[in-house]
Amino acid sequence: MTTPNPVLQAEHLVKTFGTGHTAVHAVNDVSLKVIPGELVVIKGPSGSGKTTLVSMLGALLSPDSGSISIDGAKFTELNDVELAALRARKIGFIFQSFNLLEALSVEENILFPAHLSPGGTRAAQSRADALLKKLNLEHRRDASPKTLSGGEKQRVAIARALINQPQLIFADEPTGNLDSQSGQEVMMILHDVARDQGCSVVLVTHDPRVEDIADRILWLEDGALRDRKSEQHSWVKDPVCGMRVDEWTATLFAEHQGERQVFCSQRCLEKFEANPDLYLIPDTEGPGKSAL
Amino acid sequence: MLKWTLKNLIAEPWHLFASVSAIAGAFALVMFFEAVFAGESKQIVAYIDHSDADVWVMQKGVSNMHMATSFVSDWKAGSVGEVEGVSKVTPILYLNTVMQAGDKRWFSFIVGLEDEGQRAGPWAIVEGKSIPAHHEAIVPSVLAKITGLKLGDEVTIAGHTFNVAGLSDNTFSMANSITFITAPDLADIMSTIGSMSYFLIDAEPNVDASELALRIKNEVEKVNAIPKERFVNNDWNVAMQMGTEIIGMMTIIGGALAVLLTSFAVYSHTIRRERELAVVKALGVQNRVIYASVMTQATWLAFLGFIMATAMVWLAVPITASFVPQVTLHVTPLGLFRIGFTALLVALISCIIPVRRMLGIDPVHAFSA
Numbered sequence: 313m314t315t316p317n318p319v320l321q322a323e324h325l326v327k328t329f330g331t332g333h334t335a336v337h338a339v340n341d342v343s344l345k346v347i348p349g350e351l352v353v354i355k356g357p358s359g360s361g362k363t364t365l366v367s368m369l370g371a372l373l374s375p376d377s378g379s380i381s382i383d384g385a386k387f388t389e390l391n392d393v394e395l396a397a398l399r400a401r402k403i404g405f406i407f408q409s410f411n412l413l414e415a416l417s418v419e420e421n422i423l424f425p426a427h428l429s430p431g432g433t434r435a436a437q438s439r440a441d442a443l444l445k446k447l448n449l450e451h452r453r454d455a456s457p458k459t460l461s462g463g464e465k466q467r468v469a470i471a472r473a474l475i476n477q478p479q480l481i482f483a484d485e486p487t488g489n490l491d492s493q494s495g496q497e498v499m500m501i502l503h504d505v506a507r508d509q510g511c512s513v514v515l516v517t518h519d520p521r522v523e524d525i526a527d528r529i530l531w532l533e534d535g536a537l538r539d540r541k542s543e544q545h546s547w548v549k550d551p552v553c554g555m556r557v558d559e560w561t562a563t564l565f566a567e568h569q570g571e572r573q574v575f576c577s578q579r580c581l582e583k584f585e586a587n588p589d590l591y592l593i594p595d596t597e598g599p600g601k602s603a604l
Numbered sequence: 605m606l607k608w609t610l611k612n613l614i615a616e617p618w619h620l621f622a623s624v625s626a627i628a629g630a631f632a633l634v635m636f637f638e639a640v641f642a643g644e645s646k647q648i649v650a651y652i653d654h655s656d657a658d659v660w661v662m663q664k665g666v667s668n669m670h671m672a673t674s675f676v677s678d679w680k681a682g683s684v685g686e687v688e689g690v691s692k693v694t695p696i697l698y699l700n701t702v703m704q705a706g707d708k709r710w711f712s713f714i715v716g717l718e719d720e721g722q723r724a725g726p727w728a729i730v731e732g733k734s735i736p737a738h739h740e741a742i743v744p745s746v747l748a749k750i751t752g753l754k755l756g757d758e759v760t761i762a763g764h765t766f767n768v769a770g771l772s773d774n775t776f777s778m779a780n781s782i783t784f785i786t787a788p789d790l791a792d793i794m795s796t797i798g799s800m801s802y803f804l805i806d807a808e809p810n811v812d813a814s815e816l817a818l819r820i821k822n823e824v825e826k827v828n829a830i831p832k833e834r835f836v837n838n839d840w841n842v843a844m845q846m847g848t849e850i851i852g853m854m855t856i857i858g859g860a861l862a863v864l865l866t867s868f869a870v871y872s873h874t875i876r877r878e879r880e881l882a883v884v885k886a887l888g889v890q891n892r893v894i895y896a897s898v899m900t901q902a903t904w905l906a907f908l909g910f911i912m913a914t915a916m917v918w919l920a921v922p923i924t925a926s927f928v929p930q931v932t933l934h935v936t937p938l939g940l941f942r943i944g945f946t947a948l949l950v951a952l953i954s955c956i957i958p959v960r961r962m963l964g965i966d967p968v969h970a971f972s973a
Contacts, residue, residue, distance in 0.1 A: 363968075403888075420611075428887070
């Protein structure tokens with residue numbers, strides 16, 4: 313069985329904000345592939361670089377180094393005009409705060425990106441009608457976004473993201489502003505989009521319910537990315553402070569006497585490196601690597 | 605995209621109304637100055653215009669009437685009358701001086717009429733006589749309204765007293781007023797004998813005024829002859845020279861104010877929609893499309909401001925005439941066109957700052973919660 317060609321491929325992405333002592337490595341040597349129809353969830357603590365990564369993958373932000381290609385075509389060297397055209401035709405965005413255009417009606421919001429596609433709104437009208445029906449928005453066709461509930465707004469945003477039949481959808485905390493029922497609904501719609509339409513979905517979220525529908529969960533912390541299934545934890549103890557740390561998600565390590573130690577923070581790592589023997593007293597109860 | 609642009613503009617009607625009103629205020633100011641200037645300019649040449657002579661004859665070296673002095677021997681009226689193509693010669697005496705009515709003084713153009721004064725006299729009478737008799741004056745009705753003059757009251761011209769015998773219409777401006785007395789009375793004031801100031805020439809039918817003026821200049825010594833249209837232009841140009849700098853300055857101030865207000869309106873509109881602009885950029889709308897959108901909004905704001913300003917000035921004309929009769933407002937199509945063109949420039953200039961601001965909007969901001 314052959315693996316399908318990735319619709320999105322990122323290699324060695326690096327993005328640093330600031331310089332010198334104030335430099336923040338938002339994304340540090342991240343590589344990933346997303347195949348058609350795959351629903352990939354990116355999780356991680358606040359400030360881990362999720363939005364920076366998605367912004368780069370979505371052709372909104374240029375990486376300092378590395379390359380990104382959609383459908384085999386690299387776009388990291390395109391100019392702003394070409395990037396805008398690429399976003400219009402191949403990428404759909406769903407935002408946490410919906411970001412509907414307040415002055416336009418539901419239908420006009422959905423059709424807005426169609427102005428940017430070759431066929432224009434005329435060609436997209438039938439797709440808009442189908443999306444309105446599928447997302448149960450037909451009765452709200454002429455409504456102003458101000459009059460919609462949160463769930464309806466997000467469904468309009470999903471329809472807008474789908475109108476140009478993109479190959480990729482990036483969703484940033486799409487359930488963040490929704491109640492649990494609406495959130496569940498939105499998740500299932502995104503799930504169906506990936507399964508039924510073969511549209512790859514890259515989803516940034518803290519919502520634990522997504523893990524049930526995700527094909528793959530990636531964990532981003534301190535700019536570094538790793539694959540992880542939610543049930544896979546490998547708890548170890550920080551040898552300095554004794555705090556429980558998940559080895560799957562940890563990013564701070566040190567090798568000492570042939571053994572790998574895992575740390576919860578830079579401070580603990582520095583203390584350990586200053587005097588490792590202090591923290592590695594052979595003791596069945598003491599600090600050190602031990603499965604919990 | 606145009607729909608989004610226009611719907612965005614009207615999404616907040618009160619904000620739009622406030623913006624358009626402010627811009628209209630600035631344009632109305634410019635229009636008002638223009639209308640005052642046009643009205644005053646028109647009034648300055650009102651006498652020449654309404655007396656409707658084909659050719660004006662005056663002292664050699666003189667080429668206009670406003671603030672000018674001209675003396676032509678009265679016997680030359682006969683010589684001019686003998687020139688081929690001349691149908692009628694109407695001499696007038698003319699003096700720029702101060703007229704006193706009560707305790708108020710007004711700069712006035714005094715026209716001295718010969719016995720057959722109808723030809724060169726006032727063209728519209730509100731009350732009283734149209735032809736003055738000895739020691740009588742026909743004064744502007746606006747002047748009478750301002751000073752409280754009535755028929756039979758006295759006015760003083762260069763130390764000579766006259767009774768108000770008639771009130772004429774359309775003979776007053778802020779720069780001058782026209783008062784009619786008899787030619788002998790004015791000759792007495794001017795201490796001149798055997799001289800007139802201008803001859804108003806009526807041409808025979810189908811005689812070209814320019815050719816007739818040339819013939820008069822060639823055949824009658826030491827006179828200048830100018831066709832009416834050019835004579836009106838000469839006077840109007842003198843008025844322009846006197847008022848252009850002031851009105852130009854006011855127009856620049858009003859225009860600058862309009863640029864400032866339109867800029868502010870478009871800028872505040874852009875700032876309020878910054879997040880939305882980031883979103884549309886993220887969705888793939890290119891910068892040039894957003895520039896076009898900002899320009900369209902600015903053009904609409906300026907256009908609506910221009911329309912509202914036109915309506916404001918249109919209303920202001922009769923109101924001003926009622927409450928400030930000494931000010932003559934005249935809105936000309938050329939003036940409107942000029943301000944309309946200015947509005948277009950204002951719209952383009954006012955886009956500079958908002959467009960610069962837009963350049964800095966990062967589509968990544970669409971992700972900000």
